Amino acid sequence: MHAATHSMFPATEQALLSPVELNTLATLMLPGLPQNNSSRTAPEQAPQPSLSFAPQLEEDPEDDADPAYLDDPDYTPDDTNTQPIPAGYTYICQFIAHDIIADSHFHIGGRHTSARLNLDSMYGNDGSGDPIRSIEVRYFDSESGRFLTQAHDVHRVAPGTIENAPWATAWMPEQRNDENAIVLQLHSLFQSLHNAFISALPATQTDMAERIITARRYTVAVFHHIVINDLLPKLVLADCHEYFFNKLGPFYYGASRPYTQVPAEFKLASFRFGHSMLRPRYHLKTEYSQSFSLDEIMRRPPFEPLDEAHVVDWPALFFDPLDNEGLQQIASPIDLFITSDMATVPHPTNPRAGRNIAQLNLLAGIKLGLNSAESILRVITTESHFKPFAEYFKQQLSHRKLVVTSPGQETDFIYALLAVLQEQQRTPLWLYTLQENLTDYPNNNQYKLGLVASAINCDVLRSAMYECYRNDEQDGMAQLADKLTTTIQQAFACLGKPLHTMADITSFLTTRSHSDE
Template sequence: MSCNDRLFPISSSQPLLSGDQIKALAKHMLSADASTTSPIESTHKYVAGYTYLGQLIAHDIVPKTRPSYFDRMTTPSLNLDSIYGDLSDQTIYFLFDNEGRFQPNSSNSYDLYRGRANEALIPDPRNDENVIVAQLHRLWQQVHNWVIEDFVAPHCRDIKARIHEAKSIVTALFHLVVIEDFLFETLEPETYNCYFSDWHEYILQFTHPLTAIPLEFSHAAFRFGHSMTRARYILNQDNTDNPVHLLSLIRQRNSGSISNEHKIDWTNFFGADAQEAAKIDLQITSGMDSIPLEGNIVYLNLMAADHARIPSGYAVLDWLNTHQKTLATDINLAQFPEVTAGAERNLRPVYDELTDNFKNRTLPLWLYVLRESALSAYPDYRFRKTRLGKVGSVIVAEVLRQSIISCYLPNGGHHPLDKKTHLEMIKQCASEPYRQIVTQYPNQKLSMSNLITFISKPKG
């Protein structure tokens, strides 16, 4: 692995967990129903939709674990290629109509466009692996169609040019949702402010596009979403009293069209009335132990990190304190509590299995990120159940910010704009659609809830 695969110039020289530990954790971390409540009341609600928005992000920039010759070329830039593909003539022919809109499903407006064998005709088949992310993919196709119909110059009859223009706008809207909604709600607040309010440059340089997604992100930190997965979901008003089990939402190649029973009312996933995601902690819902074609997600994550020699969370913490002193000071890293075992009764077998790892500071990075998120530097613990901790936030902020910036750099990098103008540049690319949406809301921010509400309004 090259240095470009790493965010930090460190790795573990030997396995952090034994084979027996990995097997035991794959059993003990799984719970019948990962908790969505906290023993301390929280004023900050982390909604269930972020779990799957994170999955959509990952599919766009992280290659498949076991890629095949037929898979698309995944790049580290968050450019929505998982939705748009390479926009070759063949791709445009299959995915778009004569006006440049994404092809609709002939039966259901909420489902993906499908072929004769009911396979989803999309660039990345991973976006049809479960009912929720499939409909989220379709939702962003509908955002594209809205942009094509209302904002792309009608005098432009070149379909390819119309699609490219719409894609640039939709991608910028997606970036703003990621920055102003997903990351705002996910990252530890001081870390978020340093990266996305002040736009300070720390580890990755603004002028250099990403050449690969760092392993610390793909094999550890960004897998925090697995902990947020609920055992059951309310999809629409018909299953309010009988939420659908996670395993019923997982799709395979022969699953066919998405049924009306599984049609999503997005107010159940984004906004004030949405159901909450599970807490980010060392507890994983039991439905994640038997993912089709994958298996036990805990086992897979720990083995992947072991194979890649991902360092411990403590090693990353020490490196930041030693080699990124400005960053450590800016985010008050020293003020964050030491990551130690907790006292939750349901996680006692997990803590017991990791006793030596806590004692010797060898806790694998993924487990460190999950445990760290249950701690808070805030005296009132308002953010305890919902946000990443400092180390996890730094990794996610560094990689996603650079993945976004890379979309706006010319070939070879070295954008002439001052670093503080990056957010304004993205807003300028989102242009009129962004302005029309955010002016409807007091905080002037773009969220998934605001976007869905706006594009769902009847015309006229």
């Protein structure tokens, strides 16, 4: 068994699952799937538990879309731990993953990712080592410094233009962003934000490379501002967000341990919570019009221009929770269940070979020897390196166990299996991530992550962002935070408008686009 590379926790107890347990979990997490009794996954000597508790998929696909939208959202403004999450933020997480987590199958035309969240999935990386100045100029118009882009889509070129990708036509470094209609448009959206900065920069800055680099610096800073102040507060424990971004409390990474690698716990487990948040269907317009299955959105024809029907009205995906105008779609809860469309994730070289995403996630942790959640908890509460965090969250970490009570008889079996794994100290971190929120929220809120997943994600993303501002080896966390804040203020001054949320960005760019027509 291989040890998990770049682990945050030097523990030794791995979350091993038997073939029967793996097959059972992967089947129960995607309700309605037929049982797979293949000898490769369930040996004859190990009897397969009954799967009769798994709920059946309804024949009407629209039934699986509930809730399709919120007619009369009943939000409590003062309680930030109970608000459902607008559906678009799921895809911001995917956009982040594509920027800092390498493609495990390395598609032809793929790239070497940087661990820093510097949007090199958009800007490319010329190999110079500087996280902001390292641009690939071929993606920009040589006279203006603007991204070559199209309305709602990216610029597309003739086959063979991109090296080693004879059929690729999407003119961008990260080809994975072209596979999903929503992520593709997010890519185009942030390209448009860069172009807005190019237009707003003073004419006296005439050096084209410097204009592009300045626009990148501002675009990246605004994106960081969105991640810190819009995305993460919706997803993580409020006290945990306060600890990492206001008190600048230490965890694993710090000024004395520069961030250079995406740790296994993040990329294989804690940041894969979004698979649970995926809805089975999406309305892409603010009117109550045609909806599209997850399969249609995530498996668009490779490298073809965006279908007009898939153009997103952003207020349908990013909205003010207190505003009830138009269609408002929320993400699915963070829990142990995944929409059945994720049962057949296409293989990158054989689209007919569908793969179960739950099984893939569990297998990834097993193959790389990822530590069990219980082992990680033991390290956090006993190792001196984590002492400041453990002291700050002493009450929450004391006698910490998952809540594994089934909410309904149809799901009893998966909770029983999870209880066994917890008792035997071998709970996979991904499963722990999906269930931990019920330990931290007495009101059974499942729209946020629990403490351990919040900490891992905050620590990694904070480090991935702050390292973009390190130009002095002596910089500490406070200096890096100040540099980010200064750059954000400069960016807002350049535009003449602050952009604090995704709704702000989409509204600003939509209005700007209409005024240019």
